[in-house]
Amino acid sequence: MKKHNVTEFPFSHTSFIKRLKNGAFWKTFLIGTLLHIPLILSGCSEPESSNRIESKETLSEEQINNPKLPTENSVEMQSLVERLNKVVTLAKSKKDFMGNIAIMANGNVIYQQSIGLDSIEQKKVSTVNSRYRIGSVSKTYTAVLILLAVEEGKLSLDDTLEKYYPMIHNASKITIRDLLQHSSGIPSYSKDEDFFQYYTKAHTREEMLDKFSFYRSDFTPQSKGEYSNTNYYLLGLILESIYQQPYSELISDKIAKPLKLFNTYEGNQMQISNNESLPYHFSDKGWEQTPQAHSSVTLGAGSLVSTAIDVASFYHALFNGQLLDDDNLQNMLTVKNNFGLGLVPYTLSNRQGYGHRGTIDAYKVTAIHFPADNVTLVVTSNASNDNINSLYQQLLKAYFNDSKIDITVATLEKFVGRYVDIKDPSSEAHFERSGSTLVHVIQNEFRTDLTYQGNGKFLFEQMYGPSILFTFSEDGSRLLFEQGDYKGTYKKIK
Numbered sequence: 001m002k003k004h005n006v007t008e009f010p011f012s013h014t015s016f017i018k019r020l021k022n023g024a025f026w027k028t029f030l031i032g033t034l035l036h037i038p039l040i041l042s043g044c045s046e047p048e049s050s051n052r053i054e055s056k057e058t059l060s061e062e063q064i065n066n067p068k069l070p071t072e073n074s075v076e077m078q079s080l081v082e083r084l085n086k087v088v089t090l091a092k093s094k095k096d097f098m099g100n101i102a103i104m105a106n107g108n109v110i111y112q113q114s115i116g117l118d119s120i121e122q123k124k125v126s127t128v129n130s131r132y133r134i135g136s137v138s139k140t141y142t143a144v145l146i147l148l149a150v151e152e153g154k155l156s157l158d159d160t161l162e163k164y165y166p167m168i169h170n171a172s173k174i175t176i177r178d179l180l181q182h183s184s185g186i187p188s189y190s191k192d193e194d195f196f197q198y199y200t201k202a203h204t205r206e207e208m209l210d211k212f213s214f215y216r217s218d219f220t221p222q223s224k225g226e227y228s229n230t231n232y233y234l235l236g237l238i239l240e241s242i243y244q245q246p247y248s249e250l251i252s253d254k255i256a257k258p259l260k261l262f263n264t265y266e267g268n269q270m271q272i273s274n275n276e277s278l279p280y281h282f283s284d285k286g287w288e289q290t291p292q293a294h295s296s297v298t299l300g301a302g303s304l305v306s307t308a309i310d311v312a313s314f315y316h317a318l319f320n321g322q323l324l325d326d327d328n329l330q331n332m333l334t335v336k337n338n339f340g341l342g343l344v345p346y347t348l349s350n351r352q353g354y355g356h357r358g359t360i361d362a363y364k365v366t367a368i369h370f371p372a373d374n375v376t377l378v379v380t381s382n383a384s385n386d387n388i389n390s391l392y393q394q395l396l397k398a399y400f401n402d403s404k405i406d407i408t409v410a411t412l413e414k415f416v417g418r419y420v421d422i423k424d425p426s427s428e429a430h431f432e433r434s435g436s437t438l439v440h441v442i443q444n445e446f447r448t449d450l451t452y453q454g455n456g457k458f459l460f461e462q463m464y465g466p467s468i469l470f471t472f473s474e475d476g477s478r479l480l481f482e483q484g485d486y487k488g489t490y491k492k493i494k
Contacts (some may be wrong), residue, residue: 002101006114008044015237016378018089019367025392026299029396035235062176066472072179079207079401080110080111080398080399080401081111082277083398083399083401084101084103084111084113084395084398084399085113086114087391087394087395087396087398088101088115090394091115091343091391092115094281094386096384096385096411097115097116097381097383097384097385097386097388097391098116098126098277098280098381098382098383098384099114099115099116099126099132099277099308099379099380099381099382099383099388100112100113100114100115100117100126100128100130100132100307100308100309100378100379100380100381101113101114101115101308101377101378101379101383101395102128102161102307102308102309102311102312102376102378103375103376103377103378103395103399104309104312104313104316104376104378105373105374105375105376106376107374108310108321108376109312110399111399112128112308112309113128114126114127114128114130115120116382116383118130118272118275118276118277118278118382119272119277119278120278120280120287121289124272124427126277126382127234128307128308128309129263129275129307129308130275130277130307130382131263131270131274131276131277131305132276132277132278132306132307132308132363132365132380132381132382133267133270133279133292133302133304133305133360133361133363134302134304134305134306134311134358134360134363134365134367134380135298135302135358135359135363135364135365136229136287136301136302136357136358136359136360137304137306137311137356137357137358137365137367137479138232138298138300138301138302138303138304138324138354138358138360139232139253139300139302139313139342140314140315140318140343140355140356140367141237141255141304142232142236142239142300142301142342143180143235143332143341143342143343144236144254144255144318144324144332144342145239145250145254145255146176146180146238146239146325146341146342147250147324147328147331147332147341148254148324149239149243150328150465151244151324151325152241153253154242155176155238155242156176157175157176157177157180157331158176158177159173159176160172160173160175161174161175161176161178161179161184161234162174162435164234164237164238164241165209165212165234165237167209167213168186168195168212168213168215168220168234169215169216169217169388170185170186170217170220171221173221173222174186174221175221176235176238177341178221178222178231179231179232179234179235180231180235180341180342181225181336181339181341182225182226182227182228182231182337182339183221183222183223183224183225183226183336183337183339184217184228184231184367185217185218185219185220185221185223185226186212186215186218186228186230186231187215187216187217187218187227187228188227188228188230188235189208189211189212189215189229189232189233190229190231192321192371197299198488199293199294199333200291200292200293200294200297201294201297202294202296203296205237205296205299207294208233208297208299209237209360212230212233212234214341215230224337225336225337225338225339227339229298229301229302230301231301231481232297232300232301232302233300233301234300235300236299236300236301236303237299239300247266247299247300247303248265248266251264251265251266251304251437252265254420255314255323257315258322259317259322259323261306261313262310263275263305263306263307263310263316263372264304264305264306264307264310264311264314265304265305265306266295266303266304266305267303267304267305267329268292268294268295269292270292270305272491276305277363277382278382279292279361279362279363279382279383280362280382280383281362281383282385287383290361290362291361292361293360293361300362302358302360305410306378306380308378308380309378311356311365311367311378312367312376312377312378313382315355315367315368315369315376315378316374316376318332319354319369319371319374319376320374332354333354340354342356343355343356344356344357346368347399348368348393348461349393349396349397349398349400349402349461351370351372351396351400352370352371352372353368353369353370353371353375354368354369354371355367355368355369355376357389362382362383362384363380363381363382364379364380364381364384364388365378365379365380366378366379366389366392366409367379367383368392373400375399377392377395377399379391379392379395384478390448390449393461394429404451404452405453405454406452407452409433409436412433412436412437412438413433414472414474414475415431415438415456415472415474415476416431416432416433416438416476417430417431417476417492417493417494418430418431418492418494419431419479419490419491419492419493420490420491420493421426421481421488421489421490421491422489422491423488423489427488427490429470429479429481429490430442430444431450431470432447434449435489437449437450438450438452438458440460440470448460450470453469455471456471456472456473456474457469457470457471457472458470458471459474467483468481468482468483469481469483470482476492477491477492478490478491478492479491479492
């Protein structure tokens with residue numbers, strides 16, 4: 001059986017921003033696409049329904065009058081639901097995604113939808129109450145627990161790891177903040193050669209800590225940022241040590257119960273009888289169940305279970321002062337080397353958001369809050385043969401009603417073909433047309449729809465990496481390729 005990674009390889013960090021010579025971009029794109037598999041978990045419940053507009057709290061006068069939050073029976077709300085339904089209907093027709101969608105605005109549930117099955121074998125249909133492992137989204141919850149401990153005076157972000165686990169290499173140089181912000185230099189245990197031999201089995205805290213004690217630093221602490229699940233496992237251990245309580249109880253007592261997130265908890269083997277969805281990957285035989293990681297191996301880094309709406313409720317609470325004081329929320333939002341504290345910045349449709357994504361077993365989750373609009377959009381999945389990021393972006397654009405600029409088929413045809421870098425012919429860009437959309441084709445395998453910006457400009461918008469702007473000459477003979485600080489001129493060869 002194919003091995004399924006249980007690690008996270010973010011697609012938006014400094015290693016991604018490379019010069020495109022010798023196909024470096026394509027190589028990085030493929031690594032980010034094929035190997036991205038984060039750890040994530042969390043939970044919460046709502047009455048079963050689809051497309052329901054439901055208030056979780058009393059609306060203030062400001063919220064009622066907020067034009068960004070149409071009333072339930074308004075034309076604007078009906079239009080919003082129609083746009084979102086169109087995206088969901090398309091996702092259903094492809095039959096390559098099973099999961100849940102939840103959107104909150106100003107603390108109100110604006111949209112919920114479930115797709116597919118919790119169990120293929122039992123033909124159990126997913127509902128908005130279906131629970132999913134949320135993998136690395138759990139890291140945001142762990143970060144909140146650490147900052148609550150700071151507020152309670154139990155630790156400082158400047159405390160060194162030596163205070164708790166001196167056996168870790170460079171422990172005297174690694175701070176709590178470094179663990180939160182992935183600047184510790186500690187290797188990620190999920191990259192161990194034998195990880196897939198032990199990740200489904202129960203391990204004691206001592207056994208995991210013993211593994212970590214043999215690691216040598218990948219880099220000097222604070223010198224850079226590099227994602228590591230070990231950082232958050234250690235944070236989970238520290239929390240259990242300072243509170244003398246299991247991590248599962250801390251999640252319940254300090255987050256789930258106060259916020260009434262009754263479907264959020266630390267889980268283990270998922271059970272249909274507990275309204276938990278089962279994980280599936282797609283193979284030559286069709287959908288097959290995926291082995292499940294043991295929660296003792298994912299402590300703090302990816303051990304939570306939740307519903308889509310519970311995750312949305314959690315992020316809304318975090319960004320609206322219901323969990324942390326303003327200073328500590330700002331600590332979480334302070335970005336260094338592309339990482340906040342338990343949060344990652346994302347720019348979509350020119351909107352700044354903060355959140356996390358995760359993959360564990362075959363579960364995939366993306367959860368992002370957009371502070372300027374006070375909107376949270378969450379997608380959870382237990383089976384996906386496609387990149388859920390594309391679905392996420394389509395939902396986001398539908399929610400904000402981002403207008404589409406029309407372009408004629410005749411004009412699009414001018415840009416169809418292959419282009420090569422005039423300075424490096426080995427670097428190639430390939431474009432095809434699909435209806436009224438220009439498609440970017442990578443290594444004849446990966447296809448991404450481009451967004452037309454007008455004046456010959458097409459945007460390849462990525463959630464986890466710098467967007468790419470393609471600007472074509474009027475006759476389609478030349479192409480300007482821009483990504484980050486890179487600019488390259490390409491010529492059409494056929």
